Amino acid sequence: MTRRRLSPAPASLLIMLAAWLPFLPMLAMDWPLSNLVLMQGAAALLLSRWFRLPLWWQVINTGFFPLLWLVYQADIEPIWFLAGFALLALTSLGSLKTRVPLYLSSQRAVEAVAGRVPAQARVLDLGCGLGGWLASLKTRRPDLVLAGVEVAPLNWLASRLRLNGKAAIRLGSLWEEDLSDYDVVYAYLSPAPMAELWRKVEREMRPGSLFISNTFAVPGIEPDETVELKDLSHARLLIWRR
Numbered sequence: 001m002t003r004r005r006l007s008p009a010p011a012s013l014l015i016m017l018a019a020w021l022p023f024l025p026m027l028a029m030d031w032p033l034s035n036l037v038l039m040q041g042a043a044a045l046l047l048s049r050w051f052r053l054p055l056w057w058q059v060i061n062t063g064f065f066p067l068l069w070l071v072y073q074a075d076i077e078p079i080w081f082l083a084g085f086a087l088l089a090l091t092s093l094g095s096l097k098t099r100v101p102l103y104l105s106s107q108r109a110v111e112a113v114a115g116r117v118p119a120q121a122r123v124l125d126l127g128c129g130l131g132g133w134l135a136s137l138k139t140r141r142p143d144l145v146l147a148g149v150e151v152a153p154l155n156w157l158a159s160r161l162r163l164n165g166k167a168a169i170r171l172g173s174l175w176e177e178d179l180s181d182y183d184v185v186y187a188y189l190s191p192a193p194m195a196e197l198w199r200k201v202e203r204e205m206r207p208g209s210l211f212i213s214n215t216f217a218v219p220g221i222e223p224d225e226t227v228e229l230k231d232l233s234h235a236r237l238l239i240w241r242r
């Protein structure tokens with residue numbers, strides 16, 4: 001594991017497991033678990049900083065096992081776990097199939113796009129999540145005609161309510177969307193769909209239109225422009241002009 005090569009999620013998993021290694025003998029000697037989870041959290045913090053993970057990954061890695069222990073100690077009614085699972089299922093269960101989880105664009109991603117989009121352009125957010133990126137874009141650029149498509153029912157509902165009258169929000173798969181209707185298509189997905197998505201972009205997007213991917217590259221296809229966002233997740237926008 002080099003300091004920069006691994007992306008934050010697998011690096012975090014390895015770090016959280018590695019942070020247990022020095023404490024395994026104490027675990028075997030029945031040291032109090034409350035002390036061990038705190039020491040493991042401190043070790044995970046040091047490793048996360050050493051590997052220069054983004055701040056919020058440092059927080060997750062530090063707090064994961066201490067919080068797990070606290071939850072285990074608390075006398076929580078099982079119904080709350082069921083409610084948590086239902087919430088997770090309605091927002092994210094589809095990601096087992098799509099391999100695209102829910103996480104949100106930063107304000108910097110909105111500002112960077114708002115400064116590059118032509119007047120009155122039709123903009124589509126592929127997988128619009130909770131509608132935050134579209135809502136902020138509308139605030140900065142009221143002239144734009146906005147649309148979003150979202151496959152997870154609860155995310156779609158949140159977007160639909162949030163953007164009522166400001167953007168057309170469709171419940172369904174991004175693969176059924178006709179990209180030729182748009183001047184700008186924005187996607188913040190994952191590495192998994194990018195090669196196939198690029199084929200769709202090539203088939204459907206009109207000359208002069210923009211395809212913008214937050215963070216995730218298209219294998220083998222260099223973008224025309226890369227914009228470093230300098231936000232907490234070290235995200236960047238990759239922009240292709242068709």
Ligand SMILES: C[S@@+](CC[C@H](N)C(=O)[O-])C[C@H]1O[C@@H](n2cnc3c(N)ncnc32)[C@H](O)[C@@H]1O
Pocket residue numbers: 091094098100101102103104105125126127128129130131132133149150151152155172173174175188189
């Ligand atoms: C990383 S989030 C991005 C949310 C939002 N666009 C933003 O930038 O803040 C990706 C979203 O895409 C949705 N998604 C994943 N695959 C999809 C698909 N095939 N069709 C429609 N939405 C999809 C997920 O449910 C999730 O809400």
